[in-house]
Amino acid sequence: xxxxxxxxxxxxxxxxxxxxxxxxxxxxxxxxxxxxxxxxxxxxxxxxxxxxxxxxxxxxxxxx
Numbered sequence: 001x002x003x004x005x006x007x008x009x010x011x012x013x014x015x016x017x018x019x020x021x022x023x024x025x026x027x028x029x030x031x032x033x034x035x036x037x038x039x040x041x042x043x044x045x046x047x048x049x050x051x052x053x054x055x056x057x058x059x060x061x062x063x064x
Contacts (some may be wrong), residue, residue: 038064040063044061
């Protein structure tokens with residue numbers, strides 16, 4: 001019975017340590033801002049090159 005206590009304790013510590021973090025990179029949630037304020041978000045994505053020839057792709061996204 002004593003040989004099972006260590007692994008069970010280690011598993012319990014690991015599970016409680018991982019509960020605070022999201023399993024995903026980030027979760028996009030709706031944030032409520034005070035009335036009269038706003039948030040601006042900008043994302044840029046650029047892709048260059050390919051196996052043959054030249055390729056350039058740029059995508060910009062803005063969100064208010």
